[in-house]
Amino acid sequence: MRSRLLVAAAAVLFAPLAIGIAALFLAARGPSVLTVGGGLVAVALVVGSIVHAVRVRRALGLLSLAPLALLALFLSSYCGAPLPPPAPLTVALPPATPPPGMAVFQLPTGVTHRSAAFGYRGGSMFDARDFxxxxxxVKHPRGDVLVDTGLGRDIGTQLAAMPWWFRAMTDWERSRSVAEQLEAAHYDRHALHAILLTHAHWDHVSGLAELTDTPVWVTPEERAFIADGGAIMGLTRDLVGVRYETYAFEGGPYLGFPSSHDVYGDGAIVVVPAPGHTPGSVVVFLALPGAKRYALVGDLVWQLEGITEREERPWPVRSLGDADPAAVRDNLTRVAAIAARFPELTIVPAHDGRGFATIPRLE
Ligand SMILES: [Zn+2]
Ligand SMILES: [Zn+2]
Known part of the structure; x- marks a missing residue:
């Protein structure tokens, strides 16, 4: 009897945990036979364990309500909860004189298979999204600037520097690295003036390994985070030969952000501080000839709904992935205000293919 009691008590505790882990993987790796199958097994475990607990001792069945309540709390953090609407932005679009010949191109380097639930609260775990x-x-007559580098040729081996739980939750697929695409397009690498990082997470810096002859611009906060940001910065820390250069935000307020850095002084490439996801994250505003404007928001949000529906990342994801979730909320609200005031400005989250739709590929 004693052993039956112990088994029943253990099942009551661990079965909801199994559903929690299954949900975490379903959201992080997207719906697949593995994740959906795992979820169904976990649900069967929970039902089975409660039935078992009730049969062994009715009180134990009641006790199972506590872990189930915790599970419900965990799952509710994936439900939609829009942030309060921002105060309307009253400033005008900052002036810019982008030079003729300036142009912007996208270089897709791969995807991770995720679900919408991974990207924003209210997204479905069964809505498969390739991030x-x-x-x-950014081609500019005074020197081209590459914003982020995506997955490099050696991403498979580079990932060994990342924690096991991170690798277990990340299902990636590489295409061609930035360096490979530049070479295929017969791009003159001397024209590349600098690489500007929205932030230094693994999926934005992996390609740096093949571009070590170009300086890499980061904020001092991000430079410090690379050095002491913990296990999640393992891949970045292990990169060899990268020439980091830091810059400051010497310019005034820009579209609701407190300060700015105008790369060439013409308003064409303007960087603003947007800390939160990492301590030195930035948003890059681009103004192109013909009045086309973009905001490259990096990982402030992972999917456009983050801005359009003002939904932050679910609790498990922001706890593991954001350095300062409250700062993310502030900056997300700032960008939501910009999107509402200037619908003609295209918001481009680093991992949402829809944001890149109007940016041509480099052929
Ligand atoms: Zn990131
Ligand atoms: Zn990222």
């Missing part, structure tokens, strides 16, 4: 890993090349 793109796309770099952006």
């Amino acid at each position: 793109v890993m796309t770099a952006v090349l």
